[in-house]
Amino acid sequence: MLITLCYLYLWARWGRRPAALVLSTVRQLRTSRCSFTFCGAAARPGDARVCLSRGGRVFCVGESQSIDNLNKWVLFLVSPFVLEAEHIAFVTESIWEQGDSLQRPTSAETLVKWSDCCLPLACRPGDPYQVIAEASVDDFSRLGVAFMEDRLRMENGLVPQKIVSVYLQDSALQELADQASCGRAAALLPRADLSPETEPTLDGKDSSEASGDGTSEPSSEPTGDSEPAGDSDPHGLTEHLHLHLSSCHECLELESSTIESVKFASAEDIPELPYDASGGPQAASNGLSQERAGRRGNAVGKAPNILLYVGSSQDAPDQLQQVQALLADCVDTDRYLLYPLPEDSARRDPWLDHCVLLVIATRKPIPEDVHQKFTAYLAQGGKVLSLSSSFLLGDLRMTCKAALQSTVQNLVFSKAGGGDLRLSALSSGCVYKDSPEEILGPDRLQGHLENEDKDRVIVQVPFGDCGGEAILCQVHLELPPSSSVVQTQEEFNLLKSSNVSRYEVLKEILDALGLSCGTQQAPALTPLHLLTVAEEIRGPFMQWLGRRVDPEGVIKSSKLALKFVSSYTPEVEITPSSVPVVTDTEAFSSEHFNLEIYRQNLQTQRLGKIILFAEVTTTTMSLLDGLMFEMPQEMGLIAIAGRQTQGKGRGPNAWLSPLGCALSTVLLSIPLRSHLGQRIPFVQHLMSLAIVEAVRSIPEYQDINLRVKWPNDIYYGDLMKIGGVLVNSTLMGDTFYILIGFGFNVTNSNPTICINDLIEEYNRQHGTELKPLRADYVIARAVTLLERLIDTFQDKGPDGVLPLYYKYWVHSGQQVRLGSAEGPQVWIVGLDDSGYLQVHQDGGEVVTVLPDGNSFDMLRNLVLPKRW
Numbered sequence: 001m002l003i004t005l006c007y008l009y010l011w012a013r014w015g016r017r018p019a020a021l022v023l024s025t026v027r028q029l030r031t032s033r034c035s036f037t038f039c040g041a042a043a044r045p046g047d048a049r050v051c052l053s054r055g056g057r058v059f060c061v062g063e064s065q066s067i068d069n070l071n072k073w074v075l076f077l078v079s080p081f082v083l084e085a086e087h088i089a090f091v092t093e094s095i096w097e098q099g100d101s102l103q104r105p106t107s108a109e110t111l112v113k114w115s116d117c118c119l120p121l122a123c124r125p126g127d128p129y130q131v132i133a134e135a136s137v138d139d140f141s142r143l144g145v146a147f148m149e150d151r152l153r154m155e156n157g158l159v160p161q162k163i164v165s166v167y168l169q170d171s172a173l174q175e176l177a178d179q180a181s182c183g184r185a186a187a188l189l190p191r192a193d194l195s196p197e198t199e200p201t202l203d204g205k206d207s208s209e210a211s212g213d214g215t216s217e218p219s220s221e222p223t224g225d226s227e228p229a230g231d232s233d234p235h236g237l238t239e240h241l242h243l244h245l246s247s248c249h250e251c252l253e254l255e256s257s258t259i260e261s262v263k264f265a266s267a268e269d270i271p272e273l274p275y276d277a278s279g280g281p282q283a284a285s286n287g288l289s290q291e292r293a294g295r296r297g298n299a300v301g302k303a304p305n306i307l308l309y310v311g312s313s314q315d316a317p318d319q320l321q322q323v324q325a326l327l328a329d330c331v332d333t334d335r336y337l338l339y340p341l342p343e344d345s346a347r348r349d350p351w352l353d354h355c356v357l358l359v360i361a362t363r364k365p366i367p368e369d370v371h372q373k374f375t376a377y378l379a380q381g382g383k384v385l386s387l388s389s390s391f392l393l394g395d396l397r398m399t400c401k402a403a404l405q406s407t408v409q410n411l412v413f414s415k416a417g418g419g420d421l422r423l424s425a426l427s428s429g430c431v432y433k434d435s436p437e438e439i440l441g442p443d444r445l446q447g448h449l450e451n452e453d454k455d456r457v458i459v460q461v462p463f464g465d466c467g468g469e470a471i472l473c474q475v476h477l478e479l480p481p482s483s484s485v486v487q488t489q490e491e492f493n494l495l496k497s498s499n500v501s502r503y504e505v506l507k508e509i510l511d512a513l514g515l516s517c518g519t520q521q522a523p524a525l526t527p528l529h530l531l532t533v534a535e536e537i538r539g540p541f542m543q544w545l546g547r548r549v550d551p552e553g554v555i556k557s558s559k560l561a562l563k564f565v566s567s568y569t570p571e572v573e574i575t576p577s578s579v580p581v582v583t584d585t586e587a588f589s590s591e592h593f594n595l596e597i598y599r600q601n602l603q604t605q606r607l608g609k610i611i612l613f614a615e616v617t618t619t620t621m622s623l624l625d626g627l628m629f630e631m632p633q634e635m636g637l638i639a640i641a642g643r644q645t646q647g648k649g650r651g652p653n654a655w656l657s658p659l660g661c662a663l664s665t666v667l668l669s670i671p672l673r674s675h676l677g678q679r680i681p682f683v684q685h686l687m688s689l690a691i692v693e694a695v696r697s698i699p700e701y702q703d704i705n706l707r708v709k710w711p712n713d714i715y716y717g718d719l720m721k722i723g724g725v726l727v728n729s730t731l732m733g734d735t736f737y738i739l740i741g742f743g744f745n746v747t748n749s750n751p752t753i754c755i756n757d758l759i760e761e762y763n764r765q766h767g768t769e770l771k772p773l774r775a776d777y778v779i780a781r782a783v784t785l786l787e788r789l790i791d792t793f794q795d796k797g798p799d800g801v802l803p804l805y806y807k808y809w810v811h812s813g814q815q816v817r818l819g820s821a822e823g824p825q826v827w828i829v830g831l832d833d834s835g836y837l838q839v840h841q842d843g844g845e846v847v848t849v850l851p852d853g854n855s856f857d858m859l860r861n862l863v864l865p866k867r868w
Contacts, residue, residue: 018052018148022059023141025051027524030088030137031570035065038144039162054148067091068169073122073132086524088140089121093128093162094154112146114154119337128161132168137524140165306331306515307341307355309374311362323361323387323478330506332516346370352377357513361387361478363428378468383513386472388428393461393470397433401455405429408491410450411475413458413505416443416512422450423501424494425475426485431455432474445471445512447505460512471509477502480749482760492761493719496753523616523643525574528562528581528623529588531611533599541610541635542583548630557625576618576646590615592642592659593776601780607636607666608783614639618646620665621726621741628667628730628737637667640779644743660748662723662775665741666783668790672734675797676790680729680736681835682798684712685805686789687725687740687782692808694781695755700770704758707810710837714744718810720752742782746775798833806830818849 026036037048041058044050048062067089092114118135135143144163146152152160306327310319324338341351341358347369358377360366366374366389374391378384384391392398404427411425427449433456447458457474479485481495495502507517532538545564549555553564561578567587572580582588588595593613602608612623620639631637641663670677688708696702706722709715714723723744730737745754756772763770792800806812816839817823826839832848840846 018054018059019141019145021052022145022148023138025059025061026088026137026141026144028570028573029061034061035063035167036061036088036090036140036144036165037162038147039164043162052148055150057148057150059144059148064167065164066167066169067132070122073124075122087134087136088165089132089134089168090118090140090163090165092131092133092154092160093164094131094158094160095128096158110149110151111153112142112151114143114152114160117143129158132166305351305355306336306338306357306359307351308338308359309341309343309346309362309370311364311366312343319361319478322480322483323359326478326480326506327359330503330510330517336515343367343370346373352380352382355382357383357385357510357515359385359387360389360391362389365390375463378470379464379466381464381466381468383468383515384470385509385513386470387478388430388474388476389472391470391472393463393472396459396461396472398430398474399433400430402429404431404449404455406485406487408486408494409475411447411457411505412450413447413508414445415508416445416460421501421504421508423498423505425477425498425502426479426483426491426495427457428474428476430474431457432459432472445509447473447475458509469513471513473509477506477509482757482764484764489761489765493717496716496757497719500752523645525576525579525617525645526615527568527572527574528579528612528614528617529585530564530581530583531585531588531595531613533602533609533611537609537635540632544632544635555627559622559625562623562627579614579617579623581612590642593640594774597774598776598780601777601784603784604636604787606634607668607787608638608780609634609636610638612637612639613641615642617641617644619644619741620663621728621739624665624667624739628739629732631667638783639665640776658748660746660754660775661743662746662779662782663743664779664783665739666786668738668740670736670738670790672731672736674794676793677736679798679834680738681711682793682801683729683738683740684725684727685710685831685835686793686801687727687742687786688712688714689801689805689808690786690789691723691725691742691744691778691782693785693804694778695773696808697785698781700768701759704755704762704770706755706758707808708805709810710831711835715810716753716758722753722755740786744778746773746778798831798835802831 029036035045035048037045037058037060039058039060041053041056044058044060045062048060050058050060052059117139118133120131120133122132124130143152147160147163154160308320308323308327310323320340324340327338336356345351347367352373355377358374360374371391374384375393378393390398406429407427408424409427411423413421413423415421431449431453444460445458446456446460449455449457459472461470461472462468463470476483476485481492481499486492486495510517532541545555549564555562555564559577562581563572563578564581564583565572566582566584568580568582574580590613592615595611598611614623617623617639620641623639624637627637643659643661644663670680670683672678676682685708691714692706692708695704695706705717707715707717709718709721712725712727713721714725716722723742726741728739728741745752747756748754749757755778759770759772762768789801811828814828815825816828817825818839824842826841826849828837829840829846830838832838834848836848836850838846839849
């Protein structure tokens with residue numbers, strides 16, 4: 001009945017908007033383990049309820065359909081697999097039709113490619129041809145709507161007939177993980193000596209082997225004259241037979257070339273490899289037709305691959321990891337998969353037709369036969385990015401300058417179409433010479449060092465007649481500032497200051513090579529969880545809460561309605577203005593917040609005792625709005641989030657809030673007639689100081705260069721921002737009710753820098769082994785120190801905390817200008833009794849100055865207060 005009411009509500013709300021209806025339904029009911037089906041009206045499951053009917057096709061919801069055994073499925077996985085929490089597993093059933101019988105929309109722009117929206121996991125050949133895949137909620141809904149409107153297209157003549165979501169039971173997921181962990185899942189190698197009627201046994205041997213014949217071994221490549229046994233498949237896709245490797249020991253007994261192709265081939269390669277001789281190395285070296293060169297998928301329709309060549313993986317394991325992590329940060333990982341391309345695989349495997357970008361990142365010479373394969377790939381329209389490698393094309397030449405090697409240089413990067421970007425970059429020591437005229441035009445990317453010779457270090461080189469293109473770089477865009485190649489603290493600082501620009505350059509390059517570097521869609525909001533640090537607090541709080549909620553369990557404020565529920569069900573809608581709060585804590589668990597770590601490190605009398613935690617919320621500042629005025633002081637309330645979608649900064653500014661930030665808002669009340677009540681601007685200074693002290697007061701962490709910048713920023717030295725504080729205060733009667741929002745980077749190195757970056761760099765410079773920190777740990781320590789600093793301030797006034805504040809601030813002896821960039825120069829000397837900045841003028845007078853209201857830098861354009 002509840003599900004039926006939900007359908008009616010959604011239909012009434014969204015009317016004739018099928019995309020909105022489908023997406024909203026899937027989002028609301030996803031976790032209830034019901035099954036979503038898109039199919040023809042005649043194929044509708046008998047127990048399913050129709051939500052939408054369109055053109056003879058229906059979208060319906062019914063009982064959950066599960067898969068617990070994958071023995072009859074051919075697995076595509078080549079790496080350990082975990083179905084992402086926000087993703088849906090589903091089966092697509094399709095049939096083959098002749099190309100001239102297919103009906104297509106009048107506009108090609110309305111087509112949706114199945115391969116662009118999902119990742120295939122397994123298939124079951126036959127009629128219909130079935131594929132298990134996974135997709136995000138949004139992409140699954142997009143697939144369904146496209147199917148309903150006859151805009152969904154699969155490749156190789158496959159026509160989708162039905163899409164149904166399934167629940168992969170633990171046994172099936174474990175089978176995927178187990179087989180992928182040793183490279184077994186993707187081994188689709190049909191054997192010439194097996195007929196379709198010959199079933200492989202569980203240990204991977206056919207019946208003749210099981211009986212002791214044992215004369216046949218799997219072949220690493222098909223021969224030109226071999227044909228798959230059997231003629232039961234009129235479409236040229238013979239029945240896939242498992243080569244089920246039952247143990248890693250058996251994997252090691254396979255031929256080395258077979259192991260490499262299984263381990264590193266993409267899902268596209270695997271079904272075609274045994275019997276597509278035209279895709280072999282010889283055919284690739286002879287070049288492919290332009291039509292085939294433009295194709296980047298096959299029947300299973302997996303997203304295009306980015307292949308990473310670093311030479312021998314044994315020689316450069318760290319290099320491979322660095323490049324892989326870098327590209328994962330830059331490209332849309334919902335569209336691309338990153339795979340290593342070992343040297344042997346580059347020579348042997350048919351990778352050319354299944355690669356949207358080849359990245360070359362090795363300093364060692366590239367063997368001639370491998371170089372030929374790379375140029376053959378370019379000739380068929382491929383794209384190459386060379387990162388500090390020896391790879392060259394045509395008449396382009398390269399020379400090495402020892403004075404530049406592994407030094408930080410100023411780079412001028414010219415974007416295609418105009419516009420320069422200047423940044424610090426680590427030089428490889430090599431520069432390009434004799435650049436052909438066609439690669440130096442204004443429509444080409446290029447980069448040169450800002451030195452006397454203007455050494456060229458980035459060039460964009462066209463190749464062949466099919467649109468092939470390479471961008472070659474001789475600055476280490478692939479290396480992070482923390483790389484062991486960086487020798488000094490000064491070089492680290494320069495590179496870290498340019499880290500955002502480094503990513504901007506990389507994204508410009510990838511965009512020029514045709515890749516999507518678009519930002520990911522904002523994550524869906526999640527319910528709040530009500531947690532407490534001690535059980536003796538929980539009882540009184542729940543009693544207090546029971547007297548404040550309305551009959552439906554809701555507390556409303558001007559910004560937000562909180563609905564308190566014992567458990568969360570998908571039928572409860574989550575919006576920016578209405579959020580459920582789960583009060584049952586027994587089932588709570590989070591990767592991003594460990595309640596026990598928080599409990600152990602929170603040593604307060606009042607603050608931070610009652611926690612509202614959300615994996616994803618708009619902003620923690622709004623969560624406490626309806627509770628702040630009546631909450632008993634001893635029940636210190638705090639909101640903590642793993643991510644924010646609308647993080648707030650000073651004034652109109654936004655605050656980026658990716659995973660890895662410590663994101664929190666703490667509630668406190670301050671009597672008006674108190675030291676701090678008369679100097680409320682000091683609240684932001686105390687919070688900033690508490691965050692810095694939370695790290696630097698840990699034994700052995702006292703030299704981590706974390707500092708405060710007036711009035712409300714956390715900085716790495718005086719170089720770059722690492723966090724900030726935002727304070728909202730309301731005076732009611734004789735009490736200030738204050739929300740202190742704070743966010744600072746703990747584990748997220750991008751987009752700028754984080755605390756763990758500072759710790760890692762300190763370890764490298766001093767030979768120490770300080771451990772990285774967690775966000776929940778630092779939040780608990782910061783709130784503890786905030787309470788102690790407030791108590792000290794209330795007891796001793798500003799003089800009780802200013803010595804510690806000055807110890808950590810970045811402004812000692814700093815010069816600023818008043819009014820504008822051309823205004824009089826003054827020296828910062830400290831804070832006045834109210835927390836405002838004091839400066840020393842040329843005439844010897846010390847005066848208080850105020851910000852001019854700009855939202856970029858409060859130390860710019862400082863103004864003198866009016867005198868009355």
